[in-house]
Amino acid sequence: MLIPTASTAKIADTDSKDSIIIKAAHVVPTPNQYAALKNEFIAFIHFGPNTFTRMEWGSGMEDPAIFNLQNLDTDQWCKAMKAAGMQLVILTVKHHDGFCLWQTRYTRHGVMSSPFRNGQGDVLRELSQSCEKYGLKLGVYLSPADLYQIENPEGLYGNLSEPSERIIPRPVAGRPFENKTTFTFVVDDYNEYFLNQLFELLTEYGPIHEVWFDGAHPKRKGGQTYNYKAWKALIRTLAPEAVVFGKQDVRWCGNESGKTRDTEWNIIPYQDDPDEMNSFPDLTAPSLGSRDELYQGKYLHYQMAETNTSIREGWFYRDEIDQKVRSADDVFDIYERSVGGNSIFLLNIPPNREGRFSEADVKVLEEVGRRIQETYAKNLLDKAKGPANILDGNQESYELLADNSRPLEFNTPQPVTINRFVIREAIVTHSERVEKHVLDAWIDDDWEEIASGTNIGYKRILRFPEVTSQKFRLRVLESRLQPAISAVSAHYYKTRPPQVSIKRDIHGMVSIQPKQHTFRWKPHGEDIAGNINRDIEIRYTLDGSTPTKNAKRYEAPFMVPSGEVKACAFVKNQEGSVASNLFGVIKKDWRLIASNGAQDKHQGTKAFDADANTYWLSGQKGSRHYLEIDLGKEYMLKGFAYTPQTENTLGMIEKGEIQISADGQKWVAREAFEFGNLINDPTPRRHYFNRPVKTRYISVQAKAIAGGSRLAAIAEIDFFEEEK
Numbered sequence: 043m044l045i046p047t048a049s050t051a052k053i054a055d056t057d058s059k060d061s062i063i064i065k066a067a068h069v070v071p072t073p074n075q076y077a078a079l080k081n082e083f084i085a086f087i088h089f090g091p092n093t094f095t096r097m098e099w100g101s102g103m104e105d106p107a108i109f110n111l112q113n114l115d116t117d118q119w120c121k122a123m124k125a126a127g128m129q130l131v132i133l134t135v136k137h138h139d140g141f142c143l144w145q146t147r148y149t150r151h152g153v154m155s156s157p158f159r160n161g162q163g164d165v166l167r168e169l170s171q172s173c174e175k176y177g178l179k180l181g182v183y184l185s186p187a188d189l190y191q192i193e194n195p196e197g198l199y200g201n202l203s204e205p206s207e208r209i210i211p212r213p214v215a216g217r218p219f220e221n222k223t224t225f226t227f228v229v230d231d232y233n234e235y236f237l238n239q240l241f242e243l244l245t246e247y248g249p250i251h252e253v254w255f256d257g258a259h260p261k262r263k264g265g266q267t268y269n270y271k272a273w274k275a276l277i278r279t280l281a282p283e284a285v286v287f288g289k290q291d292v293r294w295c296g297n298e299s300g301k302t303r304d305t306e307w308n309i310i311p312y313q314d315d316p317d318e319m320n321s322f323p324d325l326t327a328p329s330l331g332s333r334d335e336l337y338q339g340k341y342l343h344y345q346m347a348e349t350n351t352s353i354r355e356g357w358f359y360r361d362e363i364d365q366k367v368r369s370a371d372d373v374f375d376i377y378e379r380s381v382g383g384n385s386i387f388l389l390n391i392p393p394n395r396e397g398r399f400s401e402a403d404v405k406v407l408e409e410v411g412r413r414i415q416e417t418y419a420k421n422l423l424d425k426a427k428g429p430a431n432i433l434d435g436n437q438e439s440y441e442l443l444a445d446n447s448r449p450l451e452f453n454t455p456q457p458v459t460i461n462r463f464v465i466r467e468a469i470v471t472h473s474e475r476v477e478k479h480v481l482d483a484w485i486d487d488d489w490e491e492i493a494s495g496t497n498i499g500y501k502r503i504l505r506f507p508e509v510t511s512q513k514f515r516l517r518v519l520e521s522r523l524q525p526a527i528s529a530v531s532a533h534y535y536k537t538r539p540p541q542v543s544i545k546r547d548i549h550g551m552v553s554i555q556p557k558q559h560t561f562r563w564k565p566h567g568e569d570i571a572g573n574i575n576r577d578i579e580i581r582y583t584l585d586g587s588t589p590t591k592n593a594k595r596y597e598a599p600f601m602v603p604s605g606e607v608k609a610c611a612f613v614k615n616q617e618g619s620v621a622s623n624l625f626g627v628i629k630k631d632w633r634l635i636a637s638n639g640a641q642d643k644h645q646g647t648k649a650f651d652a653d654a655n656t657y658w659l660s661g662q663k664g665s666r667h668y669l670e671i672d673l674g675k676e677y678m679l680k681g682f683a684y685t686p687q688t689e690n691t692l693g694m695i696e697k698g699e700i701q702i703s704a705d706g707q708k709w710v711a712r713e714a715f716e717f718g719n720l721i722n723d724p725t726p727r728r729h730y731f732n733r734p735v736k737t738r739y740i741s742v743q744a745k746a747i748a749g750g751s752r753l754a755a756i757a758e759i760d761f762f763e764e765e766k
Contacts, residue, residue, distance in 0.1 A: 102189025140190025200264025307331025311339025382503025693755025
């Protein structure tokens with residue numbers, strides 16, 4: 043029986059396991075999804091009041107005057123994104139705080155009430171014009187959660203209004219729409235407001251290719267629900283080329299740190315028909331689309347993953363000194379794992395308070411773009427002999443394998459040296475079918491396995507130590523049905539000096555080591571590390587300057603009482619990425635005074651043992667959570683760093699208070715602090731005091747725990763000394 047392809051397949055109660063797998067092998071992306079996959083590397087722009095308040099999540103009650111933007115250079119953004127090889131940019135036109143970056147008709151809470159362009163500014167308009175100039179596609183992030191509409195006494199979010207028939211867009215005197223399309227929906231006040239704003243965004247700024255819906259809810263009110271079916275009807279009509287993130291088209295990868303699954307299937311089981319669903323859960327499990335998981339579904343649906351992370355610590359710009367920027371090594375590695383792992387790579391670049399990308403960020407983007415171009419622009423199989431439909435450069439043609447016993451062989455005219463191999467399946471016509479594959483090379487008159495992988499899907503990039511040969515073969519070991527391979531290519535990545543890690547022990551001794559990158563392949567039993575750690579020399583600085591070839595050479599661990607250490611690996615004349623670490627006061631003399639107890643193996647001293655892999659986990663659930671510390675002597679402190687534990691999501695301190703004492707017994711509140719988005723982004727956070735604190739005894743008091751947890755946890759607490 044001929045089974046048609048579709049983006050969703052219904053599972054019947056009578057379907058056997060074999061028939062479920064056959065149906066899965068016919069689930070394919072929609073044309074919009076496939077176009078989005080081909081974008082591969084795209085950009086996120088988080089910009090708004092948080093840029094000026096230095097917060098991750100705003101309160102919704104910020105005075106619009108805080109958005110004191112004097113300059114805006116969206117051309118600079120687009121030039122840098124284009125240099126990186128990005129194809130699309132998504133702007134946070136409204137984050138959770140409800141502040142609007144365009145001239146909306148439906149609220150005054152936005153750029154129209156700010157000093158930016160004397161209230162006439164429109165960030166989205168300028169970005170749209172720059173995108174057209176530089177050939178980038180445009181997307182919009184419109185937060186369903188809206189703290190301004192929640193906190194404002196006259197706000198619409200959760201105001202318990204009755205749904206009724208509403209015409210979208212609602213006319214506004216003096217602001218007519220050029221697009222005369224109208225919709226009729228039965229919705230409440232907030233959904234009407236949301237739909238009106240969607241209409242503006244999708245009709246007045248050129249073609250929109252992605253609409254991004256965040257699932258975060260900083261605060262709820264009045265049982266407010268979202269009418270996604272109405273939103274979808276409007277989007278499908280007004281932005282016919284757009285995919286929707288957070289709903290049925292594109293899903294979250296499950297983290298915000300750039301981690302990828304080894305096997306990322308885009309055919310996902312659901313219990314309900316995705317086309318009829320109003321809300322979609324976050325899919326964060328380590329495995330989502332294996333055979334066993336497919337058997338549990340009632341519907342099989344194509345829904346690709348977007349791997350999202352930020353180039354800086356946090357989604358919004360805070361500052362140049364204390365907000366670390368990812369290295370080009372990091373970003374390129376995530377690119378290869380995500381794009382080469384059957385997903386889309388969404389990288390956030392937050393503009394600074396000058397309305398520009400910081401030079402450090404631009405430098406990384408340009409370097410990543412160079413590496414992508416240098417590595418993947420040249421196909422070392424371009425003159426190879428092999429299956430014509432695979433080597434013709436046409437992703438729409440393919441070779442259908444009758445069975446898994448026939449390898450695909452590729453022979454080059456001359457030996458080539460490679461360490462990357464790219465494989466694609468014909469997913470538009472034949473879905474994702476390969477479950478396990480290996481790559482062999484002909485070495486010393488014999489085939490040797492040099493790399494292996496699980497699924498392929500849109501694209502799989504195999505990475506391995508360099509090998510030189512004239513003959514390569516691809517073997518499919520397991521598949522769901524006859525796989526269709528559409529393209530392969532071979533490439534060479536010029537290895538750079540490795541990144542380094544900088545650590546300090548409890549006694550203040552700093553050690554610097556190259557990070558190891560190992561591969562599985564062991565030719566002829568010889569262990570290959572896949573790195574260039576021999577001939578490496580590491581140079582470092584202690585004054586905040588960038589280490590050069592003339593900086594002090596690292597020979598052995600050395601003492602650092604406090605301050606920043608920067609380090610870089612050099613191999614001959616090649617320079618690696620610069621790493622840095624800011625250290626607080628030494629912890630060897632610290633003593634735990636008291637805490638509200640601890641869970642087994644998670645004692646209070648684990649919060650300051652100079653090991654982020656251990657952590658304090660508080661005692662009684664729901665009680666006052668605190669940790670009181672004797673620092674051993676009196677210090678003049680300027681701030682602290684909080685490192686959350688990452689073993690799970692328990693105990694991440696969202697709000698708290700620093701208290702000090704003259705004797706370790708009577709405590710005085712010194713300063714409140716707040717950290718946002720910890721569960722999704724559990725990176726170390728810093729807080730600097732309004733004025734320096736002179737104390738020997740200090741206490742961390744938890745006031746609110748992320749996710750409603752009733753326990754508090756600290757992996758490490760560090761206190762920074764005021765410069766003398």
